[in-house]
Amino acid sequence: MLKEETVRALEQTARQLRVEILKMLNTAKSGHTGGSLSAIDVLTVLYFHQMRHDPSNPKWEDRDRFVLSKGHAAPALYACLAEAGYFSRDDLKTLRRFGSHLQGHPDMNKTPGVEVCTGSLGQGLSQAVGLAIASKLAGRSARIYSLLGDGEVQEGQIWEAAMAAAHYKLDNLCVVLDHNGLQIDGEVEKVMNVAPLGPKFLAFNWHVFEVDGHDIQAICQSLENAGEIKGQPTLIIARTVKGKGVPFFEHKASYHGVPPSDDELSRALEHLGHS
Amino acid sequence: MSEMIATRDAYGKTLLELGRENPRVVVLDADLSGSTKTAVFGKEFPERFFNAGIAEANMVGMAAGLAAGGMIPFASTFAVFAAGRAFEQIRQSLAYPRMNVKIVATHGGITVGEDGGSHQSVEDLAIMRALPNMTVLCPADGPETEAAVRAAAAYQGPVFIRLGRSKVPVVFTEGCDFTIGRGATLRQGSDLTFITTGLMTAQALEAAAILAEENISARVVHLGSIKPLDVDLVLQAARETGAIVTAEEHSVIGGLGGAVCETLCESCPVPVERVGLRDVFGQSGLAEELLAHYGLTPAHLVEAAERVLRRK
Numbered sequence A: 001m002l003k004e005e006t007v008r009a010l011e012q013t014a015r016q017l018r019v020e021i022l023k024m025l026n027t028a029k030s031g032h033t034g035g036s037l038s039a040i041d042v043l044t045v046l047y048f049h050q051m052r053h054d055p056s057n058p059k060w061e062d063r064d065r066f067v068l069s070k071g072h073a074a075p076a077l078y079a080c081l082a083e084a085g086y087f088s089r090d091d092l093k094t095l096r097r098f099g100s101h102l103q104g105h106p107d108m109n110k111t112p113g114v115e116v117c118t119g120s121l122g123q124g125l126s127q128a129v130g131l132a133i134a135s136k137l138a139g140r141s142a143r144i145y146s147l148l149g150d151g152e153v154q155e156g157q158i159w160e161a162a163m164a165a166a167h168y169k170l171d172n173l174c175v176v177l178d179h180n181g182l183q184i185d186g187e188v189e190k191v192m193n194v195a196p197l198g199p200k201f202l203a204f205n206w207h208v209f210e211v212d213g214h215d216i217q218a219i220c221q222s223l224e225n226a227g228e229i230k231g232q233p234t235l236i237i238a239r240t241v242k243g244k245g246v247p248f249f250e251h252k253a254s255y256h257g258v259p260p261s262d263d264e265l266s267r268a269l270e271h272l273g274h275s
Numbered sequence B: 001m002s003e004m005i006a007t008r009d010a011y012g013k014t015l016l017e018l019g020r021e022n023p024r025v026v027v028l029d030a031d032l033s034g035s036t037k038t039a040v041f042g043k044e045f046p047e048r049f050f051n052a053g054i055a056e057a058n059m060v061g062m063a064a065g066l067a068a069g070g071m072i073p074f075a076s077t078f079a080v081f082a083a084g085r086a087f088e089q090i091r092q093s094l095a096y097p098r099m100n101v102k103i104v105a106t107h108g109g110i111t112v113g114e115d116g117g118s119h120q121s122v123e124d125l126a127i128m129r130a131l132p133n134m135t136v137l138c139p140a141d142g143p144e145t146e147a148a149v150r151a152a153a154a155y156q157g158p159v160f161i162r163l164g165r166s167k168v169p170v171v172f173t174e175g176c177d178f179t180i181g182r183g184a185t186l187r188q189g190s191d192l193t194f195i196t197t198g199l200m201t202a203q204a205l206e207a208a209a210i211l212a213e214e215n216i217s218a219r220v221v222h223l224g225s226i227k228p229l230d231v232d233l234v235l236q237a238a239r240e241t242g243a244i245v246t247a248e249e250h251s252v253i254g255g256l257g258g259a260v261c262e263t264l265c266e267s268c269p270v271p272v273e274r275v276g277l278r279d280v281f282g283q284s285g286l287a288e289e290l291l292a293h294y295g296l297t298p299a300h301l302v303e304a305a306e307r308v309l310r311r312k
Helices: A004-028 A034-050 A071-084 A089-094 A124-137 A156-167 A188-192 A197-203 A216-226 A262-271 B007-021 B039-044 B056-068 B079-085 B087-095 B124-129 B142-154 B200-213 B231-241 B256-267 B287-293 B298-310
Strands: A065-068 A144-149 A173-179 A207-212 A234-239 B004-006 B025-029 B049-051 B072-078 B102-106 B135-137 B159-162 B167-169 B184-187 B192-196 B218-222 B225-227 B244-251 B272-277
Touching (some): A004 A034, A004 A071, A065 A071, A065 A124, A124 A173, A156 B056, A197 A207, A207 A216, B007 B025, B025 B039, B056 B072, B079 B087, B079 B124, B079 B159, B124 B225, B135 B142, B200 B244, B200 B298, B244 B256
Parallel strands (some): A144 A173, B072 B102, B102 B159, B135 B159, B244 B272
Antiparallel strands (some): B004 B167
16 A cells, blocks of 8 residues: 555646646647546556656666557657656646657657557557567566556457467566546547447457556556466556546547637636636 | 569568567467468468458557557458458558558459459559558568568558468569669660559560561669659650550559659659559459469560551
8 A cells, every 4th residue: 555645745746747638728729638638547546656767768678568459649748757757847848849859649759658559440569569578588677567548459450469468478567447437529438439448458368457557556556466467468457537527528429539718727727726 | 484482472481580689579360360471470480470360440440559668560361351451551651650650461452363352452652652651662672572571671660561372483683672762773675664553563574575586675673662752864765765664463543553653744744654453442363373374474565665656
């Protein structure tokens, strides 16, 4: 169990990162709000508690690596990378602008701290599998983390990769599934039902945990538990709320790819206790 | 009669050597390792050989991840599946990020033979050539394949190498050089130039010998590097001989013929005849039968040369 003050500090960081996400999306006037907010608690725990990484040395060989397979949540990733010190927080204002190193979707050749290029759904997990194999081949103890969307698992490639990760017994691979239940066209269940997710991955020979994806303590615990699993990759199904933290964005597919307006931003910042 | 070697056999042999020389070389396949010859590597280095099963998209993604983790992955399957089934993975996970992955696609073209049109890639060079950051190679024979595979391993970035199933005549010498972006003049000539790639280079050398008996002097320029194209060599041939015949075991759309015509029409327009598949798929048959049916024999090249000379 984490100390209460550690949990509080991570919650405070996550709240601050929600503010950064909303501000950068408002400035950019385009981008993906809902899925960035649903994912930010998991990313906060990964970047500020779980992963071994060094922002002053982004290419450190023994670092843990994170692959944002649901690449459209780039604002959440960029907020974490800026907060960690990979680049200046001022850069967040340039999101999606011509000439910015912060592309609409993550680009490993432009942004320090981004490990691979993602954005075309379904492709990040395969790359995470390759990274996990490479880590084992090199005899490194580094772990590979990846975040999937629940709409994303409709892509067939996810299941090809899931098969391979179990086949190669990648116990250094831990995947979190941001299960917010919504995709652009509506409820995942109605667009193309992916349930039951846990049994599917279990049948693919993964170890599966399920947690509240906004409960910092629970996320920390499940990531730690994943490290104990031997001979299998781990999936953590994080039950989340799309738009989490801003009541009028929550549970709304319509905010999948829409940024907050000026008015919505000021009301959202009020909710987050940020004036 | 020159020695006959399948380019895929030369690939298997070279991969094994590279594996012995460099522990960072890893190999992936999608359940075709016996045919693509990657099994040769897998047998000696099982810990560095990864069968993805019949899942080409994931194979390419895994290769990207392995490259991001510092390895030098070679990923192989048939050309039709590499460039087709896994196209978007090659685009997003390899070409866009300039990932250091080598796609070695065997069974390119119609000489796949009996398997038929479903398995005969006539469009892979065009598809791969259209991708920014992608290098596209198509060696003529065994020795050049060895050199091309080595050049690809030494190059930092994504490379697509197209190889064939059938045995083809040796035109280069063992230990020949290969430079990405450079072609080779294999026969001098002044009346026209055959610009060829893959197994059509051997056919062009035969055609040039036939034309010599008619007192027609045909140059043969082999381009083992489709992209980058050896623009200087192509323009020199156009300027000095004034007529070009391209030949490839591929559609006349978008491959070597397309690349040569794009270059010539901008910088040195001369009459060109493109020999290749005329916007059609292949079918089952023996390799020789198919080459004859689709117009890819030395006799067809001689006819194309006579046509282009009438337009000069």
